Amino acid sequence: MTPPIAGTRPAPATIRSGWATSTGHRRTRNEDAVLAGPFWFAVADGMGGHQAGDVAATIAVDVLAGHAAGVDEAEVITTAIRHSIADADRTIRHAATGPRLGMGTTIVGVAPIEGGRMAVFHVGDSRCYRLLDGGLELLTTDHTQVQELVDLGQLDRAAVARHPLRHVITRSLGGGITATPEIAILEPPVGRLLLCSDGLSGELSPSAIGHVLSSEADPASAARHLIDLVLEGPAPDNVTAVVVDVGPDRRIAPTGPSRPRMTHGTDDAKL
Numbered sequence: 717m718t719p720p721i722a723g724t725r726p727a728p729a730t731i732r733s734g735w736a737t738s739t740g741h742r743r744t745r746n747e748d749a750v751l752a753g754p755f756w757f758a759v760a761d762g763m764g765g766h767q768a769g770d771v772a773a774t775i776a777v778d779v780l781a782g783h784a785a786g787v788d789e790a791e792v793i794t795t796a797i798r799h800s801i802a803d804a805d806r807t808i809r810h811a812a813t814g815p816r817l818g819m820g821t822t823i824v825g826v827a828p829i830e831g832g833r834m835a836v837f838h839v840g841d842s843r844c845y846r847l848l849d850g851g852l853e854l855l856t857t858d859h860t861q862v863q864e865l866v867d868l869g870q871l872d873r874a875a876v877a878r879h880p881l882r883h884v885i886t887r888s889l890g891g892g893i894t895a896t897p898e899i900a901i902l903e904p905p906v907g908r909l910l911l912c913s914d915g916l917s918g919e920l921s922p923s924a925i926g927h928v929l930s931s932e933a934d935p936a937s938a939a940r941h942l943i944d945l946v947l948e949g950p951a952p953d954n955v956t957a958v959v960v961d962v963g964p965d966r967r968i969a970p971t972g973p974s975r976p977r978m979t980h981g982t983d984d985a986k987l
């Protein structure tokens with residue numbers, strides 16, 4: 717594990733976050749797991765079904781939580797992210813015996829860096845979106861077979877949603893395939909970030925996601941609203957959203973009661 721190292725903080729950022737998760741309408745248990753700060757934020761989407769995808773996802777966020785610390789130097793953070801992903805991958809593979817053989821998980825997360833910057837990291841097809849100046853941007857590229865075909869120019873992006881290989885993952889923690897993370901550094905202003913499992917990104921259009929993120933001032937309300945929208949449809953998969961605001965405090969909107977089958981939370985932090 718990377719030891720904590722003291723770092724300078726020339727431009728502290730205010731970070732506010734909220735999250736929500738649901739089993740959806742067709743699953744009997746939730747194989748998504750959430751890391752909701754106080755330093756790092758992440759969503760893990762377990763794979764394997766009866767092969768304990770929920771165990772793999774929980775291991776991943778627990779290991780990341782053990783590596784996360786209130787350190788914001790860029791080199792330290794990126795090294796810690798790589799070490800934590802490798803550690804989680806080893807831990808999941810070690811635990812994948814008997815009925816858990818073959819279990820794995822995707823993961824997407826963010827970690828603050830000095831100067832108001834943010835590191836975005838992911839393995840698999842869990843996604844990170846950014847809302848900034850009213851525009852929604854997908855910050856991650858899915859690690860899937862169909863995305864590789866798109867990148868090679870062999871498949872039109874419009875055909876991805878219908879392709880029979882759209883759920884075939886090419887990177888994961890555990891599961892017998894590479895766990896190498898992609899890491900990107902966001903310069904300030906970072907804006908509002910959404911971390912989500914494919915149970916959300918596969919059911920809601922970018923315009924619907926952008927509308928909710930733009931209209932809900934409170935991050936916890938935004939996360940719950942996104943889950944509500946998915947639950948209005950077939951919601952065939954578990955669905956999870958973590959909303960992270962980086963920058964000036966937003967006006968806090970009143971929050972209402974949670975919907976059935978939903979777990980949620982909120983947190984504020986000064987970094």
